[in-house]
Amino acid sequence: MGQKEIIDRDTYRKIKKMNREELIMEKTPRFHRAVRSFYDKHGYPVSKHITTRTRADVVYFVMKPLEWLFILFLYTFDTHPENRIAVQYSDYCKK
Secondary structure, three states: OOHHHHHHHHHHHHHHHHHHHHHHHHHOHHHHHHHHHHHHHHHHHHHOOOOOHHHHHHHHHHHHHHHHHHHHHHHHHOOOHHHHHHHHHHHHHHO
């Protein structure tokens, strides 16, 4: 697998995450504001403690179910989630 495929796959994953956040922002703005505020306040300080492979693994296993919940939310409340992804991905390709 070449470098371009790795970058494209990583970019696509980030865009999908951004789309989930955008949908949550549209459907539940108060909840989004609370979660975003918590993340902005605590995310970076917590990340400074993830200094070993074991800690990174623990964080991964804690965060993975949250990712699944967001994916479930996206596919439950958005009738065409792929369109949301395609729009943002097309903007990325224009750069």
